[in-house]
Amino acid sequence: MEYYEIELSTIGVYTYHYAFFDMFKKYNITTLGQVLDDNLMYGIMEKCRQKSRRELCSFISLMKYKYLNIPIPNDYLLDRKIATIEYTLDDTFGSLGFPELCIKDLKNQIQNQGNEILNITIKDFFKRLISQGQCRDATRKIIEIYLEASEKKNDLASNNDYDTLKELKIQLENLIKIRDDLDFEIKKFKESLSKLEERSIGDK
Numbered sequence: 001m002e003y004y005e006i007e008l009s010t011i012g013v014y015t016y017h018y019a020f021f022d023m024f025k026k027y028n029i030t031t032l033g034q035v036l037d038d039n040l041m042y043g044i045m046e047k048c049r050q051k052s053r054r055e056l057c058s059f060i061s062l063m064k065y066k067y068l069n070i071p072i073p074n075d076y077l078l079d080r081k082i083a084t085i086e087y088t089l090d091d092t093f094g095s096l097g098f099p100e101l102c103i104k105d106l107k108n109q110i111q112n113q114g115n116e117i118l119n120i121t122i123k124d125f126f127k128r129l130i131s132q133g134q135c136r137d138a139t140r141k142i143i144e145i146y147l148e149a150s151e152k153k154n155d156l157a158s159n160n161d162y163d164t165l166k167e168l169k170i171q172l173e174n175l176i177k178i179r180d181d182l183d184f185e186i187k188k189f190k191e192s193l194s195k196l197e198e199r200s201i202g203d204k
Contacts, residue, residue, distance in 0.1 A: 003067050004033030012141045013062065017099035019052040020044070020059075035063050046187050051094070057176055058097025062145050072149050073176065082110060082125055083118035092122065096146065102139040109135060123150055 008014040008030055015021070023044055024030075034040055041060055045053050064070040077096055080087065089110070093103045109129055110117055117125060126143045129135045135143070 004031065004036065006032040008032065008035070011063075013059075013138065013145070015099055015101070015138050017101040017138075018055055018059065019099070020048055020056045023048055023052060032063060032067065035060060036068065054094055055097055055099060058095065062097055062142065065149055066145055071153075072146070075146060075149050075153065078121065078123035078126070078146060078150055080122050081118070082120060082122065096122075096142075098139065098142055102136060102142065105136045105139045123147070 008024075011032065018024075027044060029035065029040075029044065041056070045056060048056060058074065061070075061072050061074065065072045074095055077092055080092055082089070089107055090103060093106055098106065106129075110125070113125075113128070117128075120128075123146075126147055130140065130143060130147065133140075
């Protein structure tokens with residue numbers, strides 16, 4: 001498809017502030033088609049640190065929604081309130097795929113909004129930011145994708161399959177986390193095995 005050839009530099013969401021940016025540069029990942037190639041991305045994730053993997057997984061989800069119309073598995077995070085003792089803002093915004101500079105932007109906006117902002121959901125906070133037009137361009141573009149996805153989800157509210165869909169998406173998010181953790185452990189295991197093999201050969 002034509003959009004597979006779209007350069008990442010032109011989509012407005014991709015930025016050098018992503019933790020995986022240097023990894024993409026190293027392996028010459030420059031097009032949308034490469035990001036939508038699961039086998040290629042799994043290979044990249046194996047080489048990423050945990051923060052980079054988390055951001056990359058969310059970035060891939062955003063691109064799959066925007067260009068393939070595949071539901072975003074972690075959009076349930078939009079229902080979290082700004083003030084919560086269970087999760088930090090860094091955890092929530094990081095899991096939504098915002099790079100570090102955008103997270104700082106969002107936290108600054110929260111600080112500027114006053115105490116009343118603490119009791120609203122992430123989704124309502126995003127709507128407020130869009131209406132005020134005060135956030136960075138990259139932050140705004142990511143927010144717009146999530147708000148669009150949320151509107152589509154609301155359209156399913158009268159459908160009997162809605163609760164099933166929500167549950168399946170939560171399960172998918174959990175499976176993605178399990179997969180990412182397994183990938184990381186497999187990488188460490190391979191490295192340990194390789195060192196042992198080298199040591200064994202050297203002892204002969």
